[in-house]
Amino acid sequence: MIDAIAPHLQLLPKYRRRNPMFAPGERAQLALHIPREAGEPMPMPKITLRVLRLKGIHEPGKVLRRQTRSRLRAMFGMAGNRGVTV
Numbered sequence: 001m002i003d004a005i006a007p008h009l010q011l012l013p014k015y016r017r018r019n020p021m022f023a024p025g026e027r028a029q030l031a032l033h034i035p036r037e038a039g040e041p042m043p044m045p046k047i048t049l050r051v052l053r054l055k056g057i058h059e060p061g062k063v064l065r066r067q068t069r070s071r072l073r074a075m076f077g078m079a080g081n082r083g084v085t086v
Contacts, residue, residue, distance in 0.1 A: 031075060032079070048069040049065070
């Protein structure tokens with residue numbers, strides 16, 4: 001309907017593309033496992049690098065690190081709201 005009214009607008013696609021690196025829920029499982037295994041609180045950049053290394057990415061680029069870190073931060077925030085502790 002919007003295309004009929006304003007065809008010049010660049011709209012986002014309806015569906016997001018799946019992440020090719022992580023299966024659904026895999027990133028969260030890895031991220032929750034790492035601090036539990038360490039037995040102590042860890043900074044988010046360390047958790048991010050360890051998650052990526054577990055997936056076989058040993059030299060992640062800046063963009064991949066930032067995207068993964070922001071998604072992990074959001075995941076930990078939602079888990080904290082639900083009462084999940086690491």
